[in-house]
Amino acid sequence: MSNSSRYIDIHCPYKPLVVGRVPAMTADEAGSAVLSAERAQKLWAAVPLHERAGLLYAWADELQRMADEIAEFIMLEVGKSRAAALAEIERSADLVRHTAEEGRRLGGELIRGDAYPGSKPGKTALIDKVPLGVVLAISPFNYPVNLSVSKVAPALITGNTVVLKPPTQGSISALLAARALHRAGCPPGVLNVVTGRGADIGDVLTSHTSVRCISFTGGTATGRAICRKANMIPVILELGGKDPAIVLEDADLQLAAREIVSGAFSYSGQRCTAIKRVLVAEPVAEPLIELLRCGIERLRVGSPEEQADITPLIDTQAADKVSNLIREALDEGARLIIGNRRDGNLIYPTLLDGVTERMRVAWEEPFGPVLPVIRVRDEEEAIRWANASEFGLQASIFTRDVQSALAIAKRLEVGSVQLNRRTERGPDHFPFLGIKSSGLGVQGIRRSIETMVRDKVTVLQE
Structure with missing residues (x-):
């Protein structure tokens, strides 16, 4: 009292x-x-x-x-x-x-x-x-x-x-x-x-x-x-975080898409450990984007009382931030794959392709249901993109080559790396940490x- x-x-x-x-x-x-x-x-x-x-x-x-x-x-x-x-x-x-x-x-x-x-x-x-x-x-x-x-x-x-x-x-x-x-x-x-x-x-x-x-x-x-x-x-x-999902050419794309959709849009993206950008090798970008689109289409949008996957964000300010990031990216040349609808504080899950370094959505934490896709030439460019962020919470790597994954993991400036899994906190007895911001x-x-x-x-x- x-x-x-x-x-x-x-x-x-x-x-x-x-x-x-x-x-x-x-x-x-x-x-x-x-x-x-x-x-x-x-x-x-x-x-x-x-x-x-x-x-x-x-x-x-x-x-x-x-x-x-x-x-x-x-x-x-x-x-x-x-x-x-x-x-x-x-x-x-x-x-x-x-x-x-x-x-x-x-x-x-x-x-x-x-x-x-x-x-x-x-x-x-x-x-x-x-x-x-x-x-x-x-x-x-x-x-x-x-x-x-x-x-x-x-x-x-x-x-x-x-x-x-x-x-x-x-x-x-x-x-x-x-x-x-x-x-x-x-x-x-x-x-x-x-x-x-x-x-x-x-x-x-x-x-x-x-x-x-x-x-x-x-x-x-x-x-x-x-x-x-x-x-x-x-x-x-x-x-905060800006956790990347790095998808290499040899990745199991079905698995990657399933984990990325879950990791990006669980609780409408309002998690510090949500996947907040996809760094995908150019040769597999198109099939991965199509799988992501199909996965997003299956998400239920609406009220939590109806067990929806995507529900209204915590307040109007949060929804405004996400809407502005989407609008600015589209104005600067990003391609809308799915989403970009709003009903009050409810933002429909949004997937963007063609995101570049000059776009805020590539770097800022949205804390909402928007996922930018960034195409990269190879793993070196993916590592550069990942480490250029001010954040360093987690990262995911999708590949069938465990040795390659471990080598990349060592070079990523983050607290934790998930191999062929979405970024997330837990189990709760595992160490959990972030570096940088x-x-x-x-x-x-x-x-x-x-x-x-x-x-x-x-x-x-x-």
């Missing part, structure tokens, strides 16, 4: 409906949430590890019990199909359980001093893993539960407390996930959820001296701003846990 008596209406992106209201908390209230987390942290860190793990197991069970309720709000708030929303909750419950298991295996180490020349005999370093303190978790609209849970669970298992700033559009879903944690028995102050506009409370949260770690998923510009404001603390950033730090259950602790060294002398 907020003492300001101000609230934010959450509007459904695909029909005229106010889904609900969340408090528009003030800067003072955001600061109070951080202090609440700070007061609770030492008590929480003193809770035995097996009991912290037990809370996470109970949270996972409660998430599944509340799955229908939470899925309904995910659908209404962010426009996902009910099936996709339920899958997000199931994935989140699995992630919480695996985090509990992995966290119980986190241990310290002993280092003998006599392993180093000139060290005095009998010295031993006891290295423990201790929590950082208060973790600020900032999650995005496209996975309001999963990308909240993936930050909160590693923090809690390691003895940290959390201030969660969920997305405004998606706040209700995240609040319900937090309710599940409290129903599971979470002590007061261990998780604090702050809702409101980032412009009102963002600076207070990211620059607060009691915050000891920030985990953020969102836009690159915001991520850079957070880095500038953070007080010399660990910052984990999951930012795509992020900072490494996530994935084990890596996230390791980020939430620091070494504490005690030197023993026999």
Whole structure:
């Protein structure tokens, strides 16, 4: 609740409906949430590890019990199909359980001093893993539960407390996930959820001296701003992407087309790991484009309540951006294969051929259902195109030649490379990272846990 008596209406992106209201908390209230987390942290860190793990197991069970309720709000708030929303909750419950298991295996180490020349005999370093303190978790609209849970669970298992700033559009879903944690028995102050506009409370949260770690998923510009404001603390950033699908001459084109359509248009392209451009060898460009067109034609367009594949984008601003990128590319000579229809915030899946370096759609992240095709002479040109991007999240390579794929993968400036598969996050215990403007730090259950602790060294002398 907020003492300001101000609230934010959450509007459904695909029909005229106010889904609900969340408090528009003030800067003072955001600061109070951080202090609440700070007061609770030492008590929480003193809770035995097996009991912290037990809370996470109970949270996972409660998430599944509340799955229908939470899925309904995910659908209404962010426009996902009910099936996709339920899958997000199931994935989140699995992630919480695996985090509990992995966290119980986190241990310290002993280092003998006599392993180093000139060290005095009998010295031993006891290295423990201790929590950082208060973790600020900032999650995005496209996975309001999963990308909240993936930050909160590693923090809690390691003895940290959390201030969660969920997305405004998606706040209700995240609040319900937090309710599940409290129903599971979470002590007061261990998780604090702050809702409101980032412009009102963002600076207070990211620059607060009691915050000891920030985990953020969102836009690159915001991520850079957070880095500038953070007080010399660990910052984990999951930012934008412009993931290429490189299709070589010997690729299985049926497989490539199927994976590319799925990777580009799942959740209407509103994923940082969506395939956002195709770099295809010229000799196979025409057959691949025809397969892509046929695949796109089969996508269902409409309401998430009808289990459509392509649903309205999150808001009018997002739809305007995608429409402008398409229009500019067509004005500059790109060829429309399919799509370029709009109905409110609903953008029909669009495939463009003949995209060149001067077009914005070749470089900017659209976060919507538009896929540019760029024809290349050979793998060298494909690598040049891929690495010229400011982003470096993921890439896909489609070829039957594994050795060639591995050689190309080594040269791509990205965090992960998928071979003959679409770009995507997961499984959630795999390391997940981006380089360049795509992020900072490494996530994935084990890596996230390791980020939430620091070494504490005690030197023993026999």
